[in-house]
Amino acid sequence: MKKAVIYLCIxxxxxxxxxxxxxxxxxxxxxxVPTNTNGTPTTNENIDIKKCKSKATICIDPTYGxxxxxxxxxxxxxxxxxxLDLSQAIGSQLSNAGYKVVYTREDNDTTLSxxxxxxxxxxxxxxxxxxxxxxxxxxPFVKGYSIFTQNDDQMIELAGDLSDELNxxxxxxxxxxDSDHYDNFAILDSSxxxxxxxxxxxxxxxxxxxxxxxxYQQTIAKAITKAFVKAVN
Numbered sequence: 001m002k003k004a005v006i007y008l009c010i011x012x013x014x015x016x017x018x019x020x021x022x023x024x025x026x027x028x029x030x031x032x033v034p035t036n037t038n039g040t041p042t043t044n045e046n047i048d049i050k051k052c053k054s055k056a057t058i059c060i061d062p063t064y065g066x067x068x069x070x071x072x073x074x075x076x077x078x079x080x081x082x083x084l085d086l087s088q089a090i091g092s093q094l095s096n097a098g099y100k101v102v103y104t105r106e107d108n109d110t111t112l113s114x115x116x117x118x119x120x121x122x123x124x125x126x127x128x129x130x131x132x133x134x135x136x137x138x139x140p141f142v143k144g145y146s147i148f149t150q151n152d153d154q155m156i157e158l159a160g161d162l163s164d165e166l167n168x169x170x171x172x173x174x175x176x177x178d179s180d181h182y183d184n185f186a187i188l189d190s191s192x193x194x195x196x197x198x199x200x201x202x203x204x205x206x207x208x209x210x211x212x213x214x215x216y217q218q219t220i221a222k223a224i225t226k227a228f229v230k231a232v233n
Contacts, residue, residue, distance in 0.1 A: 049097050049225050052233050057100040059126035061187055062087035063133040066111025071136040071202050077212060079134050079202055081108050086199060086217055087132045093221040097229055102126065114186035121192055128232060129194035130224075131187045134211070136203045143204035144173035149195040150188055151179045154231065158195055161227035169223050172200050172207050193232075197224070 062083045064070040070079025091101040102124040104117045121129050147162055149155040159177040167174055182188040185196055200207035210216045
């Protein structure tokens with residue numbers, strides 16, 4: 001009877017102490033398991049963005065500006081102002097990642113032609129052009145973002161990475177990427193690799209709420225920066 005009690009105690013010890021530790025070793029080996037010491041869950045949004053290697057110059061082109069205000073209404077921020085806010089948020093994150101960033105315009109009073117925008121990119125020896133635009137529709141339920149780029153393998157890859165990253169933050173609805181009709185956009189009809197993101201519908205309440213939220217603007221900017229680091233590092 002005494003031996004049976006001893007064997008039972010040993011069995012319980014093995015089951016409760018040794019076996020769980022063995023399972024952990026088998027699952028994780030000697031690799032470190034991520035831990036969080038500040039109580040904030042670790043997500044893709046708060047992981048530091050990797051630094052780029054190329055130190056490439058990216059010319060960000062906020063569309064509209066000056067006499068061309070884009071879409072305006074009593075209930076929304078003028079399109080030219082919102083595009084500039086988004087462009088500057090994106091530019092800040094790209095700079096943090098190590099890219100050199102220049103802008104075609106940095107205020108809301110400057111009116112630029114398409115040729116002047118391209119001249120600014122060329123003057124600054126831009127390696128890439130990133131044009132930021134918005135959309136509008138008479139139907140307030142129409143929402144989503146689109147990507148337009150040149151028929152170039154690297155730019156097409158970038159478009160794919162951009163959609164992946166924006167989808168990962170649950171940003172609106174992806175309406176597709178188009179590399180066949182780039183000549184419809186003067187900013188893309190350039191020898192410089194260029195891409196245009198139509199970042200959403202200013203006339204849709206969901207899109208507009210995210211685009212005008214300063215915190216979410218940074219989330220969008222980080223997603224776009226991660227895509228650049230992946231595709232054009």
